Amino acid sequence: MECFVLGIGGMMPMPGRRLSSVAVRVEGQLYLFDGGEGTQVPYKELHLGLRSLDLIAVSHLHADHVLGLPGLLMLRGQMPDPGPLTILGPPGLARFIRNIRADLRMHIRYPIEIKEWSKDADRLAYRDALVNIFWQPLEHSVFCLGYRMEEHQRPGRFDPDRARELGVPAGPLFGQLQRGQTITTPQGTTVEPTEVLGPTRRGRHMVFATDTIPCRSLVELLDAADIAFVESMFLPDDEEDAREKKHMTAAQAAGAAAEAKVQQLLLFHISPRYERRELKRFADIARSIHPNANVAKEGQIIAIPLPD
Amino acid sequence: MECFVLGIGGMMPMPGRRLSSVAVRVEGQLYLFDGGEGTQVPYKELHLGLRSLDLIAVSHLHADHVLGLPGLLMLRGQMPDPGPLTILGPPGLARFIRNIRADLRMHIRYPIEIKEWSKDADRLAYRDALVNIFWQPLEHSVFCLGYRMEEHQRPGRFDPDRARELGVPAGPLFGQLQRGQTITTPQGTTVEPTEVLGPTRRGRHMVFATDTIPCRSLVELLDAADIAFVESMFLPDDEEDAREKKHMTAAQAAGAAAEAKVQQLLLFHISPRYERRELKRFADIARSIHPNANVAKEGQIIAIPLPD
Numbered sequence: 001m002e003c004f005v006l007g008i009g010g011m012m013p014m015p016g017r018r019l020s021s022v023a024v025r026v027e028g029q030l031y032l033f034d035g036g037e038g039t040q041v042p043y044k045e046l047h048l049g050l051r052s053l054d055l056i057a058v059s060h061l062h063a064d065h066v067l068g069l070p071g072l073l074m075l076r077g078q079m080p081d082p083g084p085l086t087i088l089g090p091p092g093l094a095r096f097i098r099n100i101r102a103d104l105r106m107h108i109r110y111p112i113e114i115k116e117w118s119k120d121a122d123r124l125a126y127r128d129a130l131v132n133i134f135w136q137p138l139e140h141s142v143f144c145l146g147y148r149m150e151e152h153q154r155p156g157r158f159d160p161d162r163a164r165e166l167g168v169p170a171g172p173l174f175g176q177l178q179r180g181q182t183i184t185t186p187q188g189t190t191v192e193p194t195e196v197l198g199p200t201r202r203g204r205h206m207v208f209a210t211d212t213i214p215c216r217s218l219v220e221l222l223d224a225a226d227i228a229f230v231e232s233m234f235l236p237d238d239e240e241d242a243r244e245k246k247h248m249t250a251a252q253a254a255g256a257a258a259e260a261k262v263q264q265l266l267l268f269h270i271s272p273r274y275e276r277r278e279l280k281r282f283a284d285i286a287r288s289i290h291p292n293a294n295v296a297k298e299g300q301i302i303a304i305p306l307p308d
Numbered sequence: 309m310e311c312f313v314l315g316i317g318g319m320m321p322m323p324g325r326r327l328s329s330v331a332v333r334v335e336g337q338l339y340l341f342d343g344g345e346g347t348q349v350p351y352k353e354l355h356l357g358l359r360s361l362d363l364i365a366v367s368h369l370h371a372d373h374v375l376g377l378p379g380l381l382m383l384r385g386q387m388p389d390p391g392p393l394t395i396l397g398p399p400g401l402a403r404f405i406r407n408i409r410a411d412l413r414m415h416i417r418y419p420i421e422i423k424e425w426s427k428d429a430d431r432l433a434y435r436d437a438l439v440n441i442f443w444q445p446l447e448h449s450v451f452c453l454g455y456r457m458e459e460h461q462r463p464g465r466f467d468p469d470r471a472r473e474l475g476v477p478a479g480p481l482f483g484q485l486q487r488g489q490t491i492t493t494p495q496g497t498t499v500e501p502t503e504v505l506g507p508t509r510r511g512r513h514m515v516f517a518t519d520t521i522p523c524r525s526l527v528e529l530l531d532a533a534d535i536a537f538v539e540s541m542f543l544p545d546d547e548e549d550a551r552e553k554k555h556m557t558a559a560q561a562a563g564a565a566a567e568a569k570v571q572q573l574l575l576f577h578i579s580p581r582y583e584r585r586e587l588k589r590f591a592d593i594a595r596s597i598h599p600n601a602n603v604a605k606e607g608q609i610i611a612i613p614l615p616d
Contacts, residue, residue: 012379013346015353037379038321038346045323063378063412070371071320071345096411103404104371105450142413 001026001151001204003227005300006042010211010233010247010269011064013038016276018298019064020269022229023048024206026130026151032056032072033147033208033229039068040075042298050076055126057133058089059210060144061096070100077108084111088125088133090143091116117145131203136221138212141246146212146221151203154306155180155193163196204304207262210269213243214252222260226304229296230257231269235281238271247271250282254289265293266302309334309459309512311535313608314350318519318541318555318577319372321346324584326606327372328577330537331356332514334438334459340364340380341455341516341537347376348383350606358384363434365441366397367518368452369404378408385416392419396433396441398451399424425453439511444529446520449554454520454529459511462614463488463501471504512612515570518577521551522560530568534612537604538565539577543589546579555579558590562597572612574604 002025007018019036023043030053032043053076059065069087076082087093094114101108117125117135126133131149138144158178160170167185168174176183180193207222210231222228232254233247242249248256250267257265267282274282279295286293310333315326327344331351338361340351361384367373377395384390395401402422409416425433425443434441439457446452466486468478475493476482484491488501515530518539530536540562541555550557556564558575565573575590582590587603594601 012383013349015349037376038349041321041323041346061412063382063414066412067375067378068345070375074371075320092411096408099407099411100404103400103407104369104374106371 001206001304003206003229003302003304004046004048005266005268005296005298005302006039006046007036007298008268008270008296009064009272010231011272014272017270017272018042019068020210020231021068022208022268022296024149028052029054029128029130031131031133031149034059034065034210035068035072036064037067040071043072043075046299046301050079050082054083054085055128055133056085056087057125057145057147057208058087058093059138059146059208060090060140060142061092062142062211065210066093066096069097070104070106073097073108073112074106077110082110084113086113086115086126088115088117088135088145088147090145091118118143134221136217138209138218138221139215139246140211140213144211146207146209146218148221148225149206149208151205153203154201156198156200159196159198163191166191166195168196202307204307206304211247213246214248214256218256219260222257222262224261225263226307227264227266227302228257228260228262229266229268232267232282232286233269233271235274235278236285238273250285251289254286254293257293258290262290263292264302264304265290266296267293268296270295309514309612311514311537311610311612312354312356313574313576313604313606313610314347314354315344315606316576316578316604317372317580318539319580322580325578325580326350327376328518328539329376330516330576330604331361332457336360337362337436337438339439339441339457342367342373342518343376343380344372345375348379351380351383354607354609358387358390362391362393363436363441364393364395365433365453365455365516366395366401367446367454367516368398368448368450369400370450370519373518374401374404377405378412378414381405381416381420382414385418390418392421394434395420395422396443396453396455397422397424398453399426426451442529444525446517446526446529447523447554448519448521452519454515454517454526456529456533457514457516459513461511462509464506464508467504467506471499474499474503476504510615512615514612519555521554522556522564526564527568530565530570532569533571534615535572535574535610536565536568536570537574537576540575540590540594541577541579543582543586544593546581558593559597562594562601565601566598570598571600572610573598573601574610575601576604578603
């Protein structure tokens with residue numbers, strides 16, 4: 001699992017700071033979280049390619065999170081046979097896409113499935129062969145979804161010595177046991193995978209949480225994630241602005257991540273009011289609360305190792 | 309009159325090439341032509357400010373020319389008391405703006421007047437104290453407007469020697485005559501401005517023409533303009549693509565500008581298929597047809613001197 005930081009800005013694109021968006025690659029498959037005005041440019045700079053982008057998850061219907069979608073949809077239409085695309089998001093997303101397609105006569109010749117999630121809906125927003133994507137309602141000025149992407153569990157670690165003891169010769173039968181199949185040894189003994197595999201191992205968990213005030217569902221969403229991108233629009237000096245505008249400070253974001261025992265915290269969705277040199281203050285404040293915290297960096301690629 | 313090149317790309321924003329947009333400043337007042345995805349970023353980089361941007365002219369309703377408008381509208385709302393904004397464009401523009409404002413719940417607290425121009429409408433699209441903006445229908449895959457901005461005529465050159473001969477003393481009376489007022493000399497003689505002013509001098513004329521195939525109304529629009537930004541999406545090698553997609557080659561753009569006796573030609577709206585090093589070929593081809601031609605450059609500022 002690799003996370004690609006396409007931008008870390010909030011509110012509007014600025015010189016030197018693109019809008020908040022993260023792409024995640026799992027075994028070659030791409031998942032994109034939010035796409036504001038201009039997101040397709042860092043997407044191209046990072047050479048992510050469109051062939052394996054089949055899912056876009058949208059947090060909420062504010063311009064700085066969705067105005068890049070029409071461009072991404074058209075870009076995806078450049079390749080031959082793009083295949084269907086799924087877009088997750090809040091109620092109103094389908095209407096936004098439908099209106100803009102009609103008003104600008106966009107030629108899109110592949111199917112788009114838009115799944116809108118509202119307050120009482122199922123928390124599993126998406127499932128494919130590699131991951132589940134869950135969501136939680138965050139607390140913002142409009143209905144807003146936080147996302148948690150979980151890789152499927154992997155089979156337990158294979159014990160070759162134990163297999164040999166049970167009479168399994170090294171070779172194709174090893175592979176069958178590792179893939180969870182029951183086999184018969186050359187001597188006619190039946191061996192179950194559970195006899196030679198350790199406990200099931202969990203996949204990697206990534207959280208994308210923007211925009212919100214500190215709240216219970218944020219902490220639940222973050223629960224022990226391997227990596228979490230969490231909005232921190234303001235410095236604690238501007239906590240009143242944060243409260244009024246329904247955003248968080250760096251301290252609040254780090255507090256939620258620490259409470260949830262997140263492994264690695266990356267702050268993003270920084271207000272345009274802060275210059276580049278002030279990002280260090282965000283990082284310092286967050287690290288005083290959560291030891292493995294930093295401000296995400298545009299163009300950064302973060303590989304998440306498999307847990308044991 | 310100064311022209312600011314915000315971008316020269318067509319179709320979609322690319323790394324290192326922003327979408328086609330030009331801002332023009334006349335005596336402190338700003339006029340913006342087109343705004344695709346990301347235009348607000350070079351707008352900020354060039355420190356154009358929003359205080360005096362009261363007019364945006366839109367060529368046509370394709371994404372690469374209008375998807376930056378919502379961001380610009382919100383940006384303009386950042387300042388206190390922004391005053392009304394006028395947007396010129398084709399039919400459907402008002403619906404596009406209205407839908408996107410509603411779908412994204414954009415908070416815009418200043419009046420926006422949208423003036424849609426269709427085939428048989430008046431060719432004078434806008435008039436203020438400084439300029440007239442005329443339009444012509446271009447020939448593209450959708451209805452598309454080319455724009456011509458003309459500074460108002462200026463009074464003729466003042467002849468101080470002639471004024472003194474007529475008994476006018478140097479001082480405030482000189483200014484009154486220059487401003488077109490009839491005065492009385494200390495000796496009681498009446499002097500008319502026409503007696504001391506040369507022939508009325510024309511203002512500067514700027515043309516913004518994208519997207520189109522070569523056509524009669526393009527040449528009419530360009531007529532002897534001081535500066536013209538003209539689309540040339542393709543090199544002549546790809547003339548068939550140009551014809552099919554209703555765009556021009558560098559040779560066709562230069563041919564129209566030469567026929568119309570344009571003073572200075574700047575090509576823009578270049579296809580993403582051409583890399584930066586290929587822009588020189590656009591310029592060379594255009595210059596072989598029109599001696600004062602070049603490819604516009606992102607961030608370029610071109611001052612147009614007053615004609616004699």
